[in-house]
Amino acid sequence: SRTVRLTILPGDGIGPEVTDAAISVLTAVAPDAGLSLAIDRCPFGGAGIDATGNPLPEQTLKSCVSADAILLGAVGGPKYDEAARHQGAPRPEQGLLGLRKELELFANLRPSKLFEGLEAASPLRRDIVADTDILIVRELTGGVYFGDHREGTDVASDIMPYSREEVDRVARVAFEAAKGRNGRLTSVDKANVLATSRLWRAVVDDVAKDYPTVTVDHVLVDAMAMHLVTKPASFDVVVTENLFGDILSDELSAIVGSIGLAPSASLGTPDTPGLFEPIHGSAPDIAGQGIANPIGTILSAAMLLRHGLKADAAAERIETAVSTVLKQGLRTKDLGGDADTAAATSAILAAL
Ligand code: NAD
Ligand code: IPM
Numbered sequence: 325s326r327t328v329r330l331t332i333l334p335g336d337g338i339g340p341e342v343t344d345a346a347i348s349v350l351t352a353v354a355p356d357a358g359l360s361l362a363i364d365r366c367p368f369g370g371a372g373i374d375a376t377g378n379p380l381p382e383q384t385l386k387s388c389v390s391a392d393a394i395l396l397g398a399v400g401g402p403k404y405d406e407a408a409r410h411q412g413a414p415r416p417e418q419g420l421l422g423l424r425k426e427l428e429l430f431a432n433l434r435p436s437k438l439f440e441g442l443e444a445a446s447p448l449r450r451d452i453v454a455d456t457d458i459l460i461v462r463e464l465t466g467g468v469y470f471g472d473h474r475e476g477t478d479v480a481s482d483i484m485p486y487s488r489e490e491v492d493r494v495a496r497v498a499f500e501a502a503k504g505r506n507g508r509l510t511s512v513d514k515a516n517v518l519a520t521s522r523l524w525r526a527v528v529d530d531v532a533k534d535y536p537t538v539t540v541d542h543v544l545v546d547a548m549a550m551h552l553v554t555k556p557a558s559f560d561v562v563v564t565e566n567l568f569g570d571i572l573s574d575e576l577s578a579i580v581g582s583i584g585l586a587p588s589a590s591l592g593t594p595d596t597p598g599l600f601e602p603i604h605g606s607a608p609d610i611a612g613q614g615i616a617n618p619i620g621t622i623l624s625a626a627m628l629l630r631h632g633l634k635a636d637a638a639a640e641r642i643e644t645a646v647s648t649v650l651k652q653g654l655r656t657k658d659l660g661g662d663a664d665t666a667a668a669t670s671a672i673l674a675a676l
């Protein structure tokens with residue numbers, strides 16, 4: 325069997341609970357996939373601050389750089405928000421942004437679809453949400469997250485820079501994805517106001533010339549927020565800049581049932597390890613209770629197998645097991661049921 329090095333970053337809040345669930349699923353599918361997992365758990369985020377004072381400890385970064393793939397739970401929490409506000413302590417979130425930047429994970433794939441049986445879990449009418457299946461491709465290492473930040477008590481500013489090169493490379497990822505799906509790409513921007521958006525639009529149109537089979541639409545982000553709740557089934561692949569993608573992906577996850585279901589893959593060049601994580605945060609309101617929905621992280625583990633390890637069959641096995649248990653009626657609290665994390669995980673293991 326092939327030995328693969330996985331760095332696990334459980335992080336904070338529900339992070340350790342959902343990563344443990346995903347590791348048990350990875351461990352279950354590994355033998356049949358011919359994989360032997362060498363797992364290195366490292367402190368990261370708030371846990372990194374507690375252990376070393378740094379949200380991205382040197383040893384953790386070293387482990388990530390030499391890994392075949394990285395699985396992350398979530399980082400952050402009120403304790404660290406307080407320490408940042410009052411003692412100027414580092415924020416857990418800086419560790420995550422630092423890791424994404426360090427590995428140049430510029431393309432963040434965030435798929436969300438309506439699972440069979442989950443129609444009633446959507447806040448939208450069944451006829452509106454039916455057939456929703458969208459891949460958001462979020463630019464992850466540019467824009468306002470990484471421009472200059474000026475803090476002040478009276479004035480503050482955040483700069484939103486984008487280069488042609490940064491837009492081009494993420495656009496290509498989105499066009500490739502659209503080519504492999506239904507051939508429709510929606511590029512979301514705010515070109516009526518932002519200079520970066522006008523560059524974004526021009527570059528997307530240039531890249532489109534290399535993808536004649538993909539249909540491209542440009543939609544303004546405010547209208548897109550509306551279209552997602554009025555006609556979510558009409559979209560295929562959506563590509564957008566960092567902050568818009570952050571916001572729209574949370575919106576979309578709720579539309580198809582819960583943020584607890586949504587996975588992601590953050591990818592850079594083929595020779596850097598990918599980072600796989602649910603799109604949700606550390607959920608301090610439910611941390612430690614054993615009731616978090618582990619599915620977003622389990623589906624992130626499936627993306628890790630597919631994109632990180634080229635183990636497509638194992639990825640599909642996990643995705644099928646998740647679809648099966650949801651179809652059979654398994655519901656965690658966020659989906660209106662009473663299954664806890666352990667029950668949801670066992671059901672998925674049994675369905676494998
Ligand atoms: P959140 O995603 O943690 O929680 C939002 C709501 O969704 C909460 O009510 C929470 O209970 C619920 N929820 C989230 N995941 C769930 C799951 N798996 N199962 C059931 N319910 C779930 O967002 P927030 O409360 O705005 O942020 C909390 C902290 O997480 C902040 O410190 C924030 O910076 C951080 N955060 C981290 C990441 C990450 O590590 N990638 C992502 C988002 C937020
Ligand atoms: C996410 C999170 C992060 C982001 C935060 C924690 C920095 O919300 O992964 O979606 O904004 O990218």
Ligand code: MN
Nearest residue numbers: 570571574603
């Ligand atoms: Mn987010």
